[in-house]
Amino acid sequence: MLVRFWGTRGSLPVALTAPSVRQKIVGALAAANGMRFDDADAIDRFVDELGFAAGATYGGATPCVELEVQGPSYIICDMGSGLRSFGLDSIRRNAEGHARAYNFFLSHLHWDHIMGFPFFTPAFDPEAQIRIHSAHPDAEQALRRQQEEISFPVPFDWLRADIAFVTMAEGQPIEVDGLVVEAKAQKHSHVSYGYRFTDRDGCITIYSTDSEHKPSDMEDEAAFIDFFRDADLVVCDTMYSLAESVSMKEDWGHSSNIVAIDLCHEAGAKRLALFHHEPTYEDEDIQRMHEESIRYEQLTRERSPLDVICAYDGLEVRI
Structure with a gap:
């Protein structure tokens, strides 16, 4: 993967x-x-x-993560502004023989996670097949609404791809192109969902963004430890420092690098990608958080080491 x-x-x-x-x-x-x-x-x-x-720079596009697996279709988590670049790159790969099939998995429907879809060039391709998986039954409504005339000049109905919406249920895995995918509800406004992807070789990637973890709710934290269990890669919301997440930004629906490391340690995960960076942070701020995260991981490690990396636009991770 x-x-x-x-x-x-x-x-x-x-x-x-x-x-x-x-x-x-x-x-x-x-x-x-x-x-x-x-x-x-x-x-x-x-x-x-x-x-x-x-x-270099960590970049500034909002969430969009691709999982390249053995199946013929593209697997994409979220439709943030980074989707535009992915769409253009997929056109290049399609010309080289890749199937024009796209499977999306939406964490939630806030604008930073869907704003790239109106600029997704393959959506105008009549030979493209797009399946949008979400645990939100109102996913189609959200995508259509952002392309209404008051907000965008191109209506959703002008798109030419074969587009369908698939509603998932929490805790009920589905199989897509050889991937087993399970959704889990997370604390966030209008609910966010994390995804656990397991490929044919048993490699596990967790996509868990826009999720607030409260130290006071240990039962819920235990459920996330099980969800992250033995993952090869956990892409995790680490928008804030621990101090921010439990003080002035409590109940904002996001988590910290410290909590992410603790969860991954307990779950026996192999690698953590810091993700969903605060938009006011400069590159130096994000690098400082990454360095502090590495030190914290070393100080709190009790078993196997956790490789802590910091996601940036353009990063590729093979697992």
């Missing part, structure tokens, strides 16, 4: 500003301090040494 991250921010898309780009360039030149580079490879190595926040 190959997991591709097309969008990793939460709430709304953000972009690097001119001052932010300038700051990265100034920082890189200051770090070079008169160094000479013989070729482009030497420059690449130097940029790697700068650290991710100084030499």
Whole structure:
């Protein structure tokens, strides 16, 4: 299984500003301090040494994650603004022989998780088949509503792909192209659902975003430990610090890096991807949270190590 991250921010898309780009360039030149580079490879190595926040960016597209598996269709979690880039890339792959079949799994219907669909080019392809899986019976209503004339110039009925909606039930697994998929309700406004994907080889990926975990509700936390059990990769909402999540942003429907690590440790998960980054965080803030998460994991580890990575737009993870 190959997991591709097309969008990793939460709430709304953000972009690097001119001052932010300038700051990265100034920082890189200051770090070079008169160094000479013989070729482009030497420059690449130097940029790697700068650290991710100084030499790259975590990106600003809202949630969209692809799971490449053995089946013929595309498997996509959420339709955030990152969906536009995925759609264009899938057209390239379709030209190389990939089936024009798309299976979506929606965590919930808030705008940052569906706003990419009006810009999803394959939806205009009459040869494309699109199946939208959700545990929300009002998923079709939400997607149609955002393309009403008051909000968008192209109505939903102008789309030419074969589009159908599939309503899932919590705790009742379904099979899609060899993947076994199970949905789990999460604490979030209008309810969010996490998904557990198990492929033919037994590889397990968890997609769990927009989920608030309360230390006071240990019964619910035990259920999530079971849901994350033995996962190869857990993509988890880590929008806030622990202090934020239990104080001024309590009941906002999001979680922290600390709680995610604790859950993954208890569940025996192998790898955690920090996800749904706060839109006000600069790259340096996200990198700092990642570094603190690695240290916390090391300090609290009791059994096998948990590999803590930080999702960014364009990241690929093979499991």
